[in-house]
Amino acid sequence: MRELNRLGVTGAIDAGGGFQNYPEDYAVIEKLAADGQLTIRLGYNLFTQKPKGEKDDFLRWARSSKYQQGDDYFRHNGAGEMLVFSAADFEDFREPRPDMPPEMEPELEAVVRILVQNRWPWRLHATYDETISRSLDVFERVNQDMPLDGLHWFFDHAETISERSIDRIAALGGGIAVQHRMAYQGEYFVETLRSGCGRSYAAGRAHAGERRQALRRHRCDACRVLQSVGVRSPGWSRGARSGACASTRSATASTARQRCAYGPRTSPGSPMKRARRAGSRSASSPT
Numbered sequence: 550m551r552e553l554n555r556l557g558v559t560g561a562i563d564a565g566g567g568f569q570n571y572p573e574d575y576a577v578i579e580k581l582a583a584d585g586q587l588t589i590r591l592g593y594n595l596f597t598q599k600p601k602g603e604k605d606d607f608l609r610w611a612r613s614s615k616y617q618q619g620d621d622y623f624r625h626n627g628a629g630e631m632l633v634f635s636a637a638d639f640e641d642f643r644e645p646r647p648d649m650p651p652e653m654e655p656e657l658e659a660v661v662r663i664l665v666q667n668r669w670p671w672r673l674h675a676t677y678d679e680t681i682s683r684s685l686d687v688f689e690r691v692n693q694d695m696p697l698d699g700l701h702w703f704f705d706h707a708e709t710i711s712e713r714s715i716d717r718i719a720a721l722g723g724g725i726a727v728q729h730r731m732a733y734q735g736e737y738f739v740e741t742l743r744s745g746c747g748r749s750y751a752a753g754r755a756h757a758g759e760r761r762q763a764l765r766r767h768r769c770d771a772c773r774v775l776q777s778v779g780v781r782s783p784g785w786s787r788g789a790r791s792g793a794c795a796s797t798r799s800a801t802a803s804t805a806r807q808r809c810a811y812g813p814r815t816s817p818g819s820p821m822k823r824a825r826r827a828g829s830r831s832a833s834s835p836t
């Protein structure tokens with residue numbers, strides 16, 4: 550907290566993370582909050598840690614805790630960014646895009662119905678449009694008989710989101726939280742697309758072409774999203790490269806803590822990630 554305060558940060562959203570169980574692992578921060586020792590306002594989202602046990606977690610939490618319980622310094626902020634493991638796509642752009650398993654939709658629907666019933670907002674980790682569009686199928690289905698009706702929810706990341714999905718999110722009243730991953734992994738993203746994700750050379754070239762177009766579209770779509778929430782995009786207007794996008798950095802500056810679902814491999818401070826960042830910086834020099 551001192552370090553965040555030193556940088557002028559006075560509030561953060563805790564999007565959960567790997568191996569952080571509720572309520573056991575929150576005892577320390579709850580004690581600090583009870584003693585009035587927090588110097589950061591902290592909103593925490595509940596992140597399930599149990600593949601195939603997600604529905605039970607959210608049922609139990611809905612009984613034991615209440616949305617917005619707490620005070621101005623320590624407050625329950627809803628669910629996510631993990632709702633079900635079968636809907637969480639892998640976010641390493643040096644790897645091919647993963648396909649989510651067929652059980653994704655029924656598992657996600659079961660959890661989303663619990664959240665809507667209890668009027669809990671949620672955030673959902675989703676990198677690729679293929680995952681986002683399938684999640685939207687679920688949200689739209691739930692909305693038909695359990696209207697979301699102004700409930701706040703959004704996708705985290707959404708790097709390759711399509712125009713069509715943005716329209717569907719807007720129609721449901723949802724949002725997108727763009728992170729600055731492309732500032733560090735943009736070059737890897739392009740390399741992986743160029744490689745065609747292990748396909749034949751010809752198929753790979755075609756695939757890379759499609760994805761380059763998607764990437765260009767993403768830049769426009771992201772600007773649109775950012776503009777819609779009142780964030781300027783100075784980096785792109787100065788012609789910044791995809792791997793060093795100033796606007797995505799500014800959009801996520803207020804999210805002091807964005808942790809992802811896969812533990813040490815992607816945790817913000819891991820040696821592997823620092824090394825990867827260092828390598829990426831030498832290529833793209835984001836500022």
Ligand SMILES: [Zn+2]
Nearest residue numbers: 674705808809
């Ligand atoms: Zn994430």
